Amino acid sequence: MNFLSYQSVPAILKDNSRKYAKRTAISYNKRGVFLSLTYEEFYERVLMLARGLKQAGVQRGDRVAIFSENRLGWAISDFGVQSAGAITVPIYATNTGKQAAYVINHCEAKVVFVSTQTQYEKLYAIRDQIPNVELVISYERFMGERSFPVYTQYQLSEVERPLTETETAMIEKQIDEIRQEDIITIIYTSGTTGVPKGVLLTQRNIMVNTTHGLKRVGSSTLPQTFLSFLPLSHVLERTGGYYMPLLTGNHIAFAENVQKVMENMMEIKPTNMVSVPRLFEKIYSRIYENVHQASSFKRNLFHRAVEVGREYVQKKYVTKEPLGLLELRYKFFDKLVFKKVRERFGGKIKYFVCGGAPLDKTINEFMWIIGLPVFNGYGLTETSPAITLSSFDIIRFDSVGKPLHETEVKLADDGELYVKGPQVMQQYYKNEEATRETIEDGWLKTGDIARIDEQGYVYIIDRKKELIVTAGGKNIAPQPLENELKLDKFISDAYVYGDGKPYLVALLTPNLERLIDLGRELGIHYIDIEELVTNEKVMAVYTRRMEAFNAALPPYKTIKRFAVLPREFTIDGGELTPTLKLKRKEIYNKYKDIIEELYIKAGNGVVRRPKADNERLETSVSASKMH
Template identity: 65%
Template sequence: MNIMSYPSIPAVLRENAEKYSGRPAISYKENGTYCSLSYGEFYERFLKLARGLLVSGITPGDRVAIFSENRMEWAISDFGIQSCGAVSVPIYATNTNKQAAYAINHSGAKIVFCSTSDQYRKLVSVKDQLSGVELVVSYESFPGDSSLPLSALDQFCEIDTPLADEDRNRIEGLIDGITLQDLLTIIYTSGTTGVPKGVELTQRNVMCNAQYGVEQLGMHQDNMTTLSFLPLSHVLERTGGYYVTLLGGNHLVFAENVAAVMDNMTEVRPTTVVSVPRLFEKIYTGIHESVEQMPALRRKIFNRAVAVGREYVNKKFIKKESLGFLDFRYRFYDKLVFKKIRERFGGRLAFFLCGGAPLDKTVNEFMWIIGTPVFNGYGLTETSPAVTISGAGKVRFDSVGKVLPETEVKLAEDGELLVKGPQLMRGYYRDEAATAAAFDGDWFKTGDIARIDEEGFVYIVDRKKELIVTAGGKNIAPQPIENELKLDRYISQAIMFGDRKPYLTALLVANAETLVDYAREQGIDYDDIEDLVGNIRIKQLYAERIAAVNRNFPSYKTIKYFAVLPREFSIEGGELTPTLKLKRKFIYEKYKDIADDLYELKGSAVIAPGKNS
């Protein structure tokens, strides 16, 4: 389906409502049971919401905010807002009251959709900052505050009142008036390095990104079931999962939450999932931890299967050589080992799509070995998001793929990746200075250091602003080293420091489950997890694990001192963004005393040189 032959996303959904009227569009779990809306039902629901917006005085170009976690009502709100020609302003459900107020005020949103009483209470707590908000519409029923007008969604939509022909004609007339150049959404960046900026994305930005992304993947896209768990407030899930699925007439299922994703996979049996690297890192370490507990013979079979699989995927997908007898050997181990692993994902998975950050090569290769291909992509909110995507016949396990059609990339003198293409944002909302600063002529400055090989594959080194420059003048990208650390079964998360310092240090987050098992095996007594990570024998364990990683790097890239933290970084704790990226400055400030002690008091030492520099 060529969605670029349509003038807007709502225009595609109107046709899908006719073509696929009885086909499931969106499913969600409620009280332990999955419920669905067909394309015909979904279309009627978002037209009713559009009716409510029009009655409330919303006109084309007005901004309407959505302050909610992923759920069916989020999608109804999004498409209802678009059908009026209005502009959606998504806000992460995890945002604080002040963060939400900033996006609402800066965008000039007149109406705010919110999910729960907790979200509404956040808004009430900053009501003095929401002078432009005329109404809050809640997805759930609860008492409101007289100072901040509230309406329940069903009441707002007049859910039990059929659409009159006059209403339908008016809304569909507005849909007919939407063009590819019209603004679709304003997405506010996380603001981890300053004031959030509102990224303006048009209908064309998102639609061409969805269309070209599907073409680049080169995978069969009919009768797909996508399990959605990344926040729809982030453009990766919104374009790569949500819009791609619904524009193609396929089935979108919302996961209950991030923690339930693996359980939901076995229930939903998806054909595709969009994720960030963290999911694949957990799958990789989880499988290898399970293998460690197996009897010796089963471990040997697994390791042999992986060795054969590694040879197979590199010959078939990278070198594109004849497989010969290797094909039979792989199929044997696939049936014996890998098929059982894939059943944990529902048994129907055709591929994963990964974005948000570079995926470690070892992890990516392993996912291909077990028969669950991961297609890496790269982009930013400002690029809707994809600039590059891997695809069938376009795979390098450590690359983010090749550029999309009509897209150009080049490297600046310092290695920063510059981009041109139809997916580039219109600009930053009400911020001409920031918009101008983001471009070098016609080229958008991504802020990422990259390299491009002779075949056109793009490799992301790290964020330009996150490069560590040591006191000795060495430039170090922390992410590849952190990724290596996270592959260790005793390390859940890792962050490095060393900018303008004489050597590198690291904060490690313990994998509590495997660490507790180790303590039990070694007969180590402890009171709680904090006591355990401070044990001298545990420190020695981590020193040995880091020493093994250090051997993979030149000496100036090795970690000299470290500290182990007892609890994981989290969104709630402020250390992670909603898409699970490290908020480096926040982490440093939160753990400043510990981080500084690694230089002043010399923390736990790692006595192991790296490779010669």
């Protein structure tokens, strides 16, 4: 399907509202029950909101902010804003009021949509800092402050008043006037390495990326259901998990929240999903947790099935060799083992698309083995987002695939990946200096270190700014080490540090279920998790596992010291971005005392197994330091 025959995303929705009038467009959860709108109904709500926005004075080119988590109101707002000729500016729902104020002021938004009273109160607390905001619109009804009034989207849309033919014609004329070169959105970068930058993306940027992305993964004539849980404020979900299904006439269902994704998969039974590696890490961990608790017969059966599956996917998808009897063996284990595993995730998944951060090779291969293929991709907010993508025909489990159609890539002398193509942004909003630094002779500098093999597969090594340069001058990419550490059954997350230091250290967060089981097996009596993670018997287990991890690495890459934290990294805790990537600077600042103490107390700095029962491990600081 080529979306470039249209001039805009709203124009495609307009067409789809007639072609797929009675087909389900969007499902959303309301008080524990999933409700839905057809394409016809959704488009009508979009037009009603566009009518309300025009009556409220929104003009062509105005910026309108959306401060909300994923929900029906977000989608209506986005298409309504565009249909009114304006520009959508998303703000992460997890942002503070101060962070939201920066975006609102920088893009000069006079209208802001909020999802709930909680988001409204964030704005109310900083209302003096956003003097240009004239209208706040909420998706839910509540009483606002008289000095800072709020109206509902339902009120603004005048949903009870049907659209007249004249109103419909007026709004559709506005839709028809949108051109491919018009700005569809301004998406602000996370700002973890500096002040957030507003990325200007055009209608064409988005339509090119969806067209070429769909061409790569293959279109389907059968209706598909996408489950959306990544924030729509992030371009990966916006393009791949939101515009993609709606532009193709398919069904998008909004998950209740990140914590209920697994549960919602069982309810919605999606065929496709866009995700970041964290979901697959959780799936991998959950499956092996269940295997760990199974009988020895079932454990052995599962491991045998995985062995056969590994050989099968390697020959079928990577080397493309004849399968012979291997295909029958795989089908046997698939029916006996893997099909039951897939049913726990809805049973209908055709493929996942993964981006946002590197996916570990072992986990990626495992997903293919159990029949849940993951198309690993790579991109940036500045590239709408996809630059490269895997598929059934283009797969290397440690690669992010090959460049999309019309996309060129090359490596700079230091290994940084440069990209040129129709999905690349116009510029940063009101930031000519940053634009000049990022785009040179038409090539966008990604900021990522990569390699490209002879067949054109791209491999991302790490962020250029995140490479660790040790005191000995060694350049080390932390993400591959962290991804490998997370494969350990006792580790949920990992952060590796060592910039300017003589060796590497790590902060580990425990897999709490496995940790508690371990405490029970070792007969440990403890008051809380803080006491458990610092217990000598527990630390001896982690030390042995770290020794095994280090054994396969060159000396300069080994983790000499580590601490186990009593809690996982979270968005609310400030350690993770809304797309579940590590916020490295924030983690260092938050746990600086622990990290520096790993160097101060290190002695010769070697992780080692204790030689005697009375010898205290120097691998972790005391729990009292872990606040």
